[in-house]
Amino acid sequence: MKLVRQEPDVVADAWARCQAAGSRGMQAARADLKLLTKHYLAILEERAPGNSVEVRVPPHAAVQVIPGVRHTRGTPPAVVELDALTWIGLARGEIRFAEAEADGRVRASGQRADLSAYLPLA
16 A cells, blocks of 8 residues: 655645544544544655554554665564554654653654654654
């Protein structure tokens, strides 16, 4: 699956709908969360091409990034897993990686799993 960067107005509209859906819960903005997740993963993939870290945002998407050791089977040497709202917050600069990792919103393992150098993306 190829991740695709979206047009700025599409991203802005999706983010506005996510914010408006706040009290109605995540279900109301599910399609927008998916769009934003994939958009920001596409930007990360462009800025940090490689295969040494897998960034997983279930159930929406995953991408392999950052130069280094390439893996071909099984779990990569470094994995970052987080939910869509946390990923979008990191990408937009509203959350710091270390803060999200410290409070358990980000689960990161492996030597290159710290994405701080690549964030924010927006």
